[in-house]
Amino acid sequence: xxxxxxxxxxxxxxxxxxxxxxxxxxxxxxxxxxxxxxxxxxxxxxxxxxxxxxxxxxxxxxxxxxxxxxxxxxxxxxxxxxxxxxxxxxxxxxxxxxxxxxxxxxxxxxxxxxxxxxxxxxxxxxxxxxxxxxxxxxxxxxxxxxxxxxxxxxxxxxxxxxxxxxxxxxxxxxxxxxxxxxxxxxxxxxxxxxxxxx
Amino acid sequence: xxxxxxxxxxxxxxxxxxxxxxxxxxxxxxxxxxxxxxxxxxxxxxxxxxxxxxxxxxxxxxxxxxxxxxxxxxxxxxxxxxxxxxxxxxxxxxxxxxxxxxxxxxxxxxxxxxxxxxxxxxxxxxxxxxxxxxxxxxxxxxxxxxxxxxxxxxxxxxxxxxxxxxxxxxxxxxxxxxxxxxxxxxxxxxxxxxxxxxxxxxxxxxxxxxxxxxxxxxxxxxxxxxxxxxxxxxxxxxxxxxxxxxxxxxxxxxxxxxxxxxxxxxxxxxxxxxxxxxxxxxxxxxxxxxxxxxxxxxxxxxxxxxxxxxxxxxxxxxxxxxxxxxxxxxxxxxxxxxxxxxxxxxxxxxxxxxxxxxxxxxxxxxxxxxxxxxxxxxxxxxxxxxxx
Numbered sequence: 001x002x003x004x005x006x007x008x009x010x011x012x013x014x015x016x017x018x019x020x021x022x023x024x025x026x027x028x029x030x031x032x033x034x035x036x037x038x039x040x041x042x043x044x045x046x047x048x049x050x051x052x053x054x055x056x057x058x059x060x061x062x063x064x065x066x067x068x069x070x071x072x073x074x075x076x077x078x079x080x081x082x083x084x085x086x087x088x089x090x091x092x093x094x095x096x097x098x099x100x101x102x103x104x105x106x107x108x109x110x111x112x113x114x115x116x117x118x119x120x121x122x123x124x125x126x127x128x129x130x131x132x133x134x135x136x137x138x139x140x141x142x143x144x145x146x147x148x149x150x151x152x153x154x155x156x157x158x159x160x161x162x163x164x165x166x167x168x169x170x171x172x173x174x175x176x177x178x179x180x181x182x183x184x185x186x187x188x189x190x191x192x193x194x195x196x197x198x
Numbered sequence: 199x200x201x202x203x204x205x206x207x208x209x210x211x212x213x214x215x216x217x218x219x220x221x222x223x224x225x226x227x228x229x230x231x232x233x234x235x236x237x238x239x240x241x242x243x244x245x246x247x248x249x250x251x252x253x254x255x256x257x258x259x260x261x262x263x264x265x266x267x268x269x270x271x272x273x274x275x276x277x278x279x280x281x282x283x284x285x286x287x288x289x290x291x292x293x294x295x296x297x298x299x300x301x302x303x304x305x306x307x308x309x310x311x312x313x314x315x316x317x318x319x320x321x322x323x324x325x326x327x328x329x330x331x332x333x334x335x336x337x338x339x340x341x342x343x344x345x346x347x348x349x350x351x352x353x354x355x356x357x358x359x360x361x362x363x364x365x366x367x368x369x370x371x372x373x374x375x376x377x378x379x380x381x382x383x384x385x386x387x388x389x390x391x392x393x394x395x396x397x398x399x400x401x402x403x404x405x406x407x408x409x410x411x412x413x414x415x416x417x418x419x420x421x422x423x424x425x426x427x428x429x430x431x432x433x434x435x436x437x438x439x440x441x442x443x444x445x446x447x448x449x450x451x452x453x454x455x456x457x458x459x460x461x462x463x464x465x466x467x468x469x470x471x472x473x474x475x476x477x478x479x480x481x482x483x484x485x486x487x488x489x490x491x492x493x494x495x496x497x498x499x500x501x502x503x504x505x506x507x508x509x510x511x512x513x514x515x516x517x518x519x520x521x522x523x524x525x526x527x528x529x530x531x532x533x534x535x536x537x538x539x540x541x542x543x544x545x546x547x548x549x550x551x552x553x554x555x556x557x558x559x560x561x562x563x564x565x566x567x568x569x570x571x572x573x574x575x576x577x578x579x580x581x582x583x584x585x586x
Contacts (some may be wrong), residue, residue: 016459017477024473031476044484044521 003078004121006152007172008052010186014122015040017048018150019159026097026122026150027139033103035119036151052151052160055080055101055119056191058090063093063102078105078165079121084137089113098190121162122149165192170182206227225405272382277317281382285317285345290385290440294327296394312386319380328385329372332360339375347371397421397569405579407433407566408506410452410525426569441507449506449580451489455531455559456577469552481533481556482515485583486526490518493585500586502539503529506561506579512540512557513586527581529559 015038023029023036036054057080064072071086072093077108087097091113094102104113110193115137124141127134134186142150152162169185272286279285290311297305311325327333331351335342343351350369355362364383376383392399398421405411405418420433440446440447460478461468468474484502485495495501497518504511513527513536522528535542535555543551559576566575 021473024476031472044519172554 004163005168006056007161007168008186009159009172010049010051012157013050013052014157016156018154018156019052022150022154022183033117051186053099056099056187057121058191061171062096065095066092079123081120081123081125083126084115087115099187226365277315280319282318282377282381287317287382287386288389290327290387310387311538312388316386321379322381325386328363329376329383330361330363339379342375343371397570407437408440408564408580410580412446415441421569431567431569433566445506446580449582451581451583452526453562453581454577455529458530458532461532464534466552469554472553473555479554480515482517484519484522486518486522486524487520488524489519493583495585502584502586503562504582505564507564510561512539512561514557527583531559534558
């Protein structure tokens, strides 16, 4: 089984928000909830840089470590998913996540936030694959159809890569070698430090 | 594309294509067994296309790769290929000769056709004009036309079949025959730096009508007043009046307008799309940090932007940034639905109001029309900005 990952090549991101739009359309994500977002630093200044961020599907996921109801699980492909039936909306995972991935439909504390929502790597949830019940809670299950996440597929500059971690790392290395510089694979050290190769 | 987007099979694969001139060229199943659609656009932008793995795209063109474009479309000056294989010449669209006036008053005929250059395999090894039935006859290529094609050409031509050109030959015979001979039906001309039939054959600097540098107007004025087609063009008078009134002092900031990646054109369609509307929820003006500091304008705060004509004004949010230089402001042109501070949502037909409304920048833009195309001046005017 492949260990799937996301890689955003920050030297290529042009902040077009196609990934965000594609994600929202694919999963019918409501207004105000962002499974993926584009963060721009030094906006309008020399050295401006954008990076597309979502759940990185960490190897040793901090969200899973802090969840009081153990609603998280990691698939054989390395995708971190959660059960909205178990989630109590406590918000611990939001504080634990280094990437700000968990999103909540409501504002408030102590269970009043509603069920947590986050990027599923287009892999749905615990329900049977590609069922209406799964779609309603987690959105489309493209992985079950043999497809990669829609955000990466739609990326206009191929900045955002998704797929087998070893292969996308190879693509990135090739780019860095060819262009002679690289800003780093944003977030990889944080997300995958325990498994640099797999 | 709309048809594809509404079909059960395609709707998940096709998305977020913006309006504009587009051509769905390729759709089908790729080597991985995946559905895909590729589009080629010659105006506007594509929001996204599915399954473009391994392909880089940018600008206005989305297709598989450059080889695909070359093999599907004739490309100007692609001489290394045969015309049947994507090769092409420069269209001889503007005749074959022009008369250039010489300083001594005499006239020199200048060749507008290519000289000694032609696409691969061309039987004509020099420039040639657009093809008509008459040109085919001169070359003796008319005998390659089928009886049906000839009948169509004669029918279209009436008394003058020789004048039937490739563009009006509904049989397609002229194009077919020219391709067989390795030449382009639209001729083989050459591009010119001197556009002899325009008011300024070579572009010259002319100050904008509302300029921040009135001292330069005497040396670089706009074109004299005139009449183009049915319309008077009073650019010169208005530029002169603006200088005399000292408008550049009252309106010290240059205002330009442009586009955002999320929206298209006037924005009514794209601001009605909830995914896109969420990304750009407010009409804004980009103000330089030092201009903002002088005026006490805070990032995200409301400001009034005043235009130089008719006391025009617009209430928008300030985006304080060094992306614009000192003395320059930028506003996107995709917004409408507010007018001079007042929300006009109630005036939309029920259910047709976009999700996001805002001031239109063209409330502020001012006089100015291109003498050839009549295109309005939406890119340069002056403004003043004040905290609201």
